[in-house]
Amino acid sequence: MRKLAYLAAVSLVLSTPAAFARDAAAADYAVGPQYDTTHVYVPEDAFDTFVASFVATFGGSTSKQGEFQVTPTRSLTKSQLALTPAGTVSAFGFKTPIPYPFGDERTGYLVTDMDAAIASAVKHGAVRRLDAFPDPIGRDVVIQWPGGVNMQLYWHTAKPSYAPLATVPENRIYLTADAADRFIASWTGFAHGRVTADNRAASGAEVGQPGKTIRRVAIDSGYGKMVVFVTDGQLPWPYGRDMTGYETADLAATLTRAKAAGVETLVAPFTANARQSAIVRFPGGYIAEIHAAAAQ
Structure with missing residues (x-):
């Protein structure tokens, strides 16, 4: 009887919100370094030249170029991935002014669970620079770490599949x-x-x-x-x-x-x-x- 009471008590403790919060904070939401992209903002008229020069330097390929609204407020940018064996960049060539706070986030990191990843980041000292928002293929947020280090976390509705990198940047x-x-x-x-x-x-x-x-x-x-x-x-x-x-x-x-x-x-x-x-x-x-x- 005592053993059953003990197990019930343990079960109750483990099911509390605090316990769930500890579990969530301890989780790792990373997908892999081939999904981590440096965000590169270039003038619209230099966009194609930049993407071509990056691939010529490191090899690899590009995604299909498109024009999208990638911010929660009205904007329009050329957008394309340069996928190389040495690392990936997300290139942006805005056709409109760049809305705040975009343009100074250094990297985009793919996560498995956006809301849980944000909660963990905040628990570990980050702040959201804006609330998470939908984009054409998933959700995004921009966060800032101590020292003013800005990053984007992103999540895709359909998980992408990129080849492993030859060298990790x-x-x-x-x-x-x-x-x-x-x-x-x-x-x-x-x-x-x-x-x-x-x-x-x-x-x-x-x-x-x-x-x-x-x-x-x-x-x-x-x-x-x-x-x-x-x-x-x-x-x-x-x-x-x-x-x-x-x-x-x-x-x-x-x-x-x-x-x-x-x-x-x-x-x-x-x-x-x-x-x-x-x-x-x-x-x-x-x-x-x-x-x-x-x-x-």
């Missing part, structure tokens, strides 16, 4: 010490992220600060890779403008293809923190880092 986050620990705790809690490296004496050369040391934190999760650069914020241009880092097996060959496609090298290849790196600007203004492992 990095979401490159630049923060000062004021926000770094709060952001890292929030993101790893939400994303079930694992800190794979935390170097508090990394070379500042990687962020344009030779002679200085920085903190460099690498994080892996079901959403892909992330690197957090914790600096004094006194970064020379174009550092901090590079939202994504793309890994390639041969940096020189990649830059040669990029140049032929009209991509400008802003920072020539250099070696720091066990990698060879360059920063480029694609037609339309998108700035990205490209890297390869340094020769041993």
Whole structure:
């Protein structure tokens, strides 16, 4: 009898809203890094050139181009995916003014359950910049993490099916010490992220600060890779403008293809923190880092 009463009590505790909230907060809503896209906003007249240059640089293919309203308020944009072995971008070329708060969300992450993912993100320190809204193929929300890091979460009515990536790109986050620990705790809690490296004496050369040391934190999760650069914020241009880092097996060959496609090298290849790196600007203004492992 006591055992039955005990089991009933346990069942009652586990069925409470608080218990369900804990279960929901502990869930992982990631689908996979091939569904994570960098959002690239370019002028409408540079849209086709940008998409072509990105695919020419990294290979791959594109989705069918269309014109859609992708915001909850009236707007119209060209929209297309560039799906490459090194990472995917969602390109937008607005034909109308861009409504707030769109244009400064760095990435879109596909989730399995929109409402549960939003609740988990908020529980882990994010805020919604607007309520979730329907788009032509699903639902979206834009959230902000500590330190002002803006991201989109999205959900599709019909789950897409993309090939796995050959190399997983990095979401490159630049923060000062004021926000770094709060952001890292929030993101790893939400994303079930694992800190794979935390170097508090990394070379500042990687962020344009030779002679200085920085903190460099690498994080892996079901959403892909992330690197957090914790600096004094006194970064020379174009550092901090590079939202994504793309890994390639041969940096020189990649830059040669990029140049032929009209991509400008802003920072020539250099070696720091066990990698060879360059920063480029694609037609339309998108700035990205490209890297390869340094020769041993």
